[in-house]
Amino acid sequence: MLTGDQDLPDGIGMARLAWTRLPTADGAPPEGSVPASPTAAWDELFAGGVESLDYEVIENYAYREEQAQRGKFWVPYYIVLKWVFSLLIGVGTGLAAIFINLAVENFSGWKYAATFAIIQHSYFVGFVVYIIFNLVLVFSSVYIVTHFAPAAAGSGIPEIKGVDTHGILLFRTLVGKIFGSIGSVGGGLALGKEGPLVHTGACIASLLGQGGSAKYHLSSRWVRIFESDRDRRDLVTCGCAAGVAAAFRAPVGGVLFALEEVTSWWRSHLMWRVFFTSAVVAVVVRSAMNWCKSGKCGHFGSGGFIIWDISGGQEDYSYQELLPMAIIGVIGGLLGALFNQLTLYITKWRRTYLHKKGKRVKFYCSKDNEYNDLATIFFNTQDDAIRNLFSAKTFHEYSAQSLITFLVMFYSLAVVTFGTAVPAGQFVPGIMIGSTYGRLVGMFVVKFYKKLNVEEGTYALLGAASFLGGSMRMTVSLCVIMVEITNNLKLLPLIMLVLLISKAVGDFFNEGLYEVQAQLRGIPLLDSRPKQVMRNMSAKDACKNQKVVSLPRVSRIVDIISVLRTNKHNGFPVVDRGQNGESLVIGLILRSHLLVLLQSKVDFQNSPFPCGPGILNRHNTSDFVKPASSKGKSIDDIHLTEDELGLYLDLAPFLNPSPYVVPEDMSLAKVYNLFRQLGLRHIFVVPRPSRVVGLITRQDLLLEDNGNNVTTELQSTSV
Ligand code: ATP
Ligand code: MG
Known part of the structure; x- marks a missing residue:
């Protein structure tokens, strides 16, 4: 040795x-490092460890032998299987999204129906029923995560960004994620389902890639040909894109999200397949929605998916409006950066003081049982609340006071909910927060620029974009997702402006939300640029x-x-x-x-x-x-x-x-x-080598299929 x-x-x-933070022999985090997780669930993961993936093809003897022995049908079979898997990932993720939405919408529907019926007789009993409903849903979600699938906690996005976190792509994680997010979203927590859907897509992809779940004897050998981390990672990337495409019904947004946020290693030919998978999701989701519209799916009709059609929004904008819009960008950057910082502190605090079983849940329910505009925000599914906030002034009128109260309350709830042991996405709460202050700014613009045709809903949308930009720091994918979910292309330049400003302002203070989350959990991600x-x-x-x-x-x-x-x-x-x-x-x-x-x-x-x-x-x-x-x-x-x-x-x-x-x-x-x-x-x-045996340039790499060098041939024929 x-x-x-x-x-x-x-x-x-x-x-x-x-940078690696290996647990010590007894599983405790090493000295001087930030412990891995806000919850015991993540601690378990950390004890398992995080490892880099081996993208490199190891050209050892066994590999070369196998390459030599492969028949001529192997390559076509491999390619066909890749595309079939891309298709299956799309179908699987689409169906999972429909199932989650169907369950959440139905639970919410029953909850509201029961509460409204009881409220006619007694406010108090109605309120209690509402709380019990939420508690049962939330606690079932917590139970699933803590006892069955610890890796299903949180959004899952930082964990699948280019490293291998133990337990994160298992079958039980997939099941835990699907049922856990039904409980947490249905139970009215200040979180969304898009993060869980991305994780769900990734799990489906990974399971397909390894030919099924070996542990539960559900694997098949003939599809087990994706042996390198590289092939499997490509599938996982398709799965993530499928998740976004399913959550927002935004196929192009899904592709760009995978490119911008998920893969640490993107190859251009992957774009094709990711694009295909997202398109499949769009078709599956659309077909299911059409089928459900006729009332066959209970309370699940046209709503549920994160999509708000505001095509009737503001027609045009004038240059005077650019200033308030830029202000929205700045507010988004500031509040987004503050959100990241606060979640960091809260998670550390929670880890120090509340790190015991049974103390992990935070939930909210509206204490406001008056029938006012504030209640229409709170006492609604978040999707509907956002739809109202995005709507034109004529449909909904909010007082500034209600909006400010809601902003403060929801912002605090979102900060506190972040890092609890439930599957959680950050998009929807982000959109809620952003659209609230966006609408506030819109109200002032309406007041001050009286002559303009300003719509508060448009400002709410820009506010949402600005908060997401300020907190998550994505640009292109976020922009496309915002356009796709609102179905309004006219606002594209404004969304771009607001996103650029909010990202720049946020970057001035700290790192993006996913990076902060990854750091907290000890996931070693490499920035795109060297220090x-x-x-x-x-x-x-x-x-x-x-x-x-x-x-x-x-x-x-x-x-x-x-x-x-x-x-x-x-x-x-x-x-x-x-x-x-x-x-x-x-x-x-x-x-x-x-x-x-x-x-x-x-x-x-x-x-x-x-x-x-x-x-x-x-x-x-x-x-x-x-x-x-x-x-x-x-x-x-x-x-x-x-x-x-x-x-x-x-x-x-x-x-x-x-x-x-x-x-x-x-x-x-x-x-x-x-x-x-x-x-x-x-x-x-x-050390520096002592001699050079050859040089390779671009020309040496331009080989034809028969191995001849193209340019050399060209040169010799032209002589
Ligand atoms: P991963 O587990 O994701 O492969 P890691 O960062 O945990 O990555 P380790 O192999 O644990 O990798 O490496 C930790 C440190 O040890 C690094 O500084 C690395 O340079 C060093 N190291 C790795 N392999 C060797 C080796 N064979 N001999 C000496 N030092 C090594
Ligand atoms: Mg290691």
Whole structure:
């Protein structure tokens, strides 16, 4: 076993950019780090750990063998299956969305019907019934999450952004998410269902990608061909887009959301499939809605989905209005940034003082039993309340006092509800808050610019956009979603203006909501840009004082076990002797692959020398596949006898022979960009090479299918 720079050829180092907070041996968060979660549910997740994904294709011997053996139908089959899965993800997510909406709308319908009927006789009893209804729904949601699917808490969006959080994409999480969000949204909490739907789509996609749920024996082998994290992640991206498309009935918004918010690693050909999945969702949802319109689905008719048709809104705008609109942008930025900051404090506070079972729920119900304009906001589903706020002045008149009261109350409720142990989306509360102050500003504009044809509803919509921009910091996707949900293209330039201002103002103060959430839960996300200081640091600086832990090509089993036990690294350089006896780094072996080899034992050998050919058909790539988002194997699962510990293992056939390498003096900013753009997990840092064997340029990559170089041919024919 080699442990230490001095043992490695040429002082090789390992660069890891993701900041990692590994739990200590007893599962507690390490010192000096922010503990992972606002609730015990997330703590359980954190104890399981968060891991990077392996986007890189490991071109080891098993992989190359398999590639060579594939028949000519394999590629078409693979492509067809990819598209079929995209279709199924769309259908599945669409149906899940309909089911959630149907349940929520019906529960709300029964709740309001019962309350109204009772209120005719006694206000008090009606109020009590209303509370009981909400309590039952909310507590059932909490129960599902805390006892059945801890990973279903929260929105789920930060957890699926480019890392593998244990338990986040399991079948039980999917079930917990669907039923949990029915309870939390139906129970009137200040939250929405779009975050849960994104997570639901991702779970459906991941389950399809691994061929079903292995744990519940629902998996099928013939569809299990998506073996790399890369393929599965592409499906998850489709699932996320499908979630947004289903929640807002905004297919293009879904595609852009996946691009802007979800994937840490986007490839252009993925756009096609994501687009297709979103289109499928749109069709499924539309067909179901048409079917339900005739009253076959109880209280679920045209409403439910996050969509407010305000096509009758303000026709035009004058330049004088740009100032109040810019002000809305600034307010959105300020209130959004404040929201992020407050949720951060509250979550930390809750973690310190309320971190016990049974103290995790916050709920609200309207105490206002008078029949006034304030009650029409509170005593409504949030969707209807927003529809009223967006409506033109003639339909609904609110007093400034009611709006301010509502704003303060709902803002506080949304802050407090954030981080409770229920599935939660932040869009709908954000739209509620934003549209309230937007309408307030609209009222003032109506008063001051008397001659203009101003509609308060338009200002409410801009307010909603500004708050979401100020808190979530998305731009393009948010803009498209806002246009799609309001069905009013005329307002596009205004929404863009407001979003740009609110994002800029918010960015001045802190990070976006999803980034804050991710930090709180110990999820190591990499920003899209490197930090300024990285420009003055080199790759070597990043791995200063690091003793590289590596393995010789033929390692003793006992040594491998001790390496795996004594540190938590997930990748190890493998070193061999060259022809002249010098050390040579021959590749990188992953911890997960080592564990598979140790468990199967078939490759153990008596000799301490490299194995001959012929042992290699014992594995195919699927042996090395880790089930999505489950803990995978651990060193504690390996049980070996004394004799076995004395045997050897030749690692050469199983390692990644071509890991990415950077010279030690490359700036860390450049390493960061490589890492981020290629979706890497490990990079070797090496000294300057002594010679160059060749150069590749664009021309070398323009190959025809038969392997000939196009440009060279062109040149030779033209001579
Ligand atoms: P992930 O678990 O998502 O793969 P991580 O950041 O948790 O990523 P670790 O392997 O635990 O990765 O790495 C933590 C630190 O240890 C990093 O600073 C990294 O550079 C260093 N490191 C990783 N592998 C080795 C190794 N084989 N030898 C020495 N140091 C390593
Ligand atoms: Mg780790």
